[in-house]
Amino acid sequence: MEIGPISEWVAAIAEILAVVVALFLPYYTAYKAKKHQQRNLRVVLQKLVQAALADEPDSVKTLDIFLKISFLGNTDPANDNLLLVGNQALAILKDPAVAGPDKRDRITDLFSQVHLTLTD
Known part of the structure; x- marks a missing residue:
């Protein structure tokens, strides 16, 4: 039996x-x-919420715009939970009935659901 040349x-x-x-390769590229x-x-959600908690000017408005644009451009169902937590954090930040330290505690609890942390 002849198996042919190695080349x-x-x-x-x-x-x-x-x-x-x-x-x-296209599947791997899309996954990455x-x-x-x-x-x-x-990363951006975490930084914007931290800026809003630090009472930086226009940070709540920037967070609101970022969440709206991200929601409209979202094609990945895995990001839905992040956007939901972001909208809930925005609602807490906009609520005048919630005090400063309580806002931070409630947002920290929300962020723990999606494994995000707030730095001090």
Whole structure:
């Protein structure tokens, strides 16, 4: 039984690997982009809420605009929970009946649901 020259075997294996890479590279790229987008959403949400708690000017308005734009551009269901927590935090920040330390405690509890932390 003749199995052929080794160069044909190497070429065949290289072709199979090229096909596998061509088939799965778009899925891997999309997965990495989705993870990167979710990380960016988490970081920006955390920084904007911290700025709002520190009473920086226009921070609540900026957070509101960011959440609206993120909601409209959201195509990933994994980000829905982050956006929901962000909207709940915004409602707490806008509520005049909630005092400063109580706002921080309630937002910290909300953020713990999505594994975010507030720095002091």
